[in-house]
Amino acid sequence: MGLSWQQGPLGRGPVGRFLTPEPLPERLLYAEPLRRRMRVRFGGEWIADSEDVWLLHEPGRYPVAYFPVTDVEPGVLRAEDRVTQHAELGETAWFTVAAGGESTARAAWQYAAPPAYADVLAGRVAFAWRAMEAFYEEDERIVGHAADPYHRIDIRQTSRHLVVRDGEQVVADSTRPLVLYESGFAPRWYVPREDVDETALTPVEGQTFCPYKGLAGYYDIGEHRGAAWSYVDAWPEVGRVSGMVSFEADEVEVYLDGVRQHLAPGQTVVPHGVDRGLDPDELLATAATRSRPGP
Template identity: 65%
Template sequence: MRVRFGGTWIADSEHVILLFEPGRYPVAYFPETDIAPDVLEATPHTTQHQDLGRTSWHIVKAGGQRASRGAWQHIELPAYADELRDHIAFAWAAMEAFYEEDERILGHATDSYHRIDIRRTSRSLVVRHRDCIIANTNRPLALYESGFAPRWYVPHADVDMSSLTAVEHQTFCPYKGLCNYYDIGAARLGAWSYPKAYSEVDRISGFVSFEPDIVSVELDGKAMKLEPGQTVVAHGPDRLLTIEEGQPGVRA
């Protein structure tokens, strides 16, 4: 894995450790010996991690650019986390890009145990906003994703697209691709769609999904709601990615 900042490679390692914490995206920790010299400037700022102890923060400098608090290191690790000793993590959003070999990692490092299954169904799904029916279908796709409530995707033809207003807001999912959003009247970001989803989940490309905590979504006549802890906290696209740049194998 490699890190690019200020137009140069600042870290390059075959011994990166990925840290998985509940409710957080994976974080890559690089051995200090695999980080370019003079890139890190220690600061007096420290924080306290509830599981990993005191954490010191660094300024990242390269190519005439500076990222305040662009990297951190756990300096009082408990014995069970000793593997992270002498390792540095870089703030994802502050860096230009992260790479695995020659391919850019988009959104965040992926979890090899993360799974997505898509199933065709004939169940009835109706979406309403106030007194208007926004979508009505008997052929939705059910998307099951590790750690999240099932999401239901509606064919474009079964959605009243005149009720949806495209907005500039986008997010990026390393497992599905670049996601566009829609307002439904005053219901901001009530719907979303992957216009060109990754090949592994291409079945949802162009389909529309709706947020049951923002608009009314009924499955077989029963109102849906997200269970506690299953709300998605999405990342924005890295450095204004286009759909094409977000495709696997595209070099940045």
């Protein structure tokens, strides 16, 4: 979650509320300077390179990076006949992106004449994330979407007693779980493998990807599908939960200090697809690179 995604304050179902005497508009847009160098790669070439990128936050969407047209390589953007209308920002012109012998239609867009209150987006263009080969901050690939500065993860050690049951079977019993707090989400509890009866876990095919934690693998527990998951090689930023197991409270019985846990309202996670040309092996390699100390 971030500023406008999932249960963020500008999202469609915020977990909190603004303490104002008058209700806010149903849709609030927020733009801010990224203050990081961002580059875009397509067709094996660098097509955009800028230190003047702005992020646009819209309800229900990941943040989108907008580059000055002057920081895009000449000839990359080919205007299309397609024009759409944005509810707040007006006429939207679309472009085919072409470079390195490749081209993709509807891969970039620009607000032709944004209103005065949105003039920071004038003369800027956004690239469809999955249509591009890759996005980078400096020399490091950024996966999933532009980094949301309002997304935060904190991990804390605790001695609270966590027990997971599938009927009469004890699947996990631990007094040393980690609790992961993620912006806008209810706490998630991660249990060391040594405190889990792994005979109760049946690995299943398929993985999901979190831009902030990495690749997650899933397990069935008895008749409960996808009732547990693990980030076997989590991003270094959340490396403390690598290999640990978390359990879905609406699939199996999860007790914390004797109190039955339940899935918090609105906490259904929307899986994020993997970027174009990015396979699980490359994600793991990316994680290894990020954990390697610099020169």
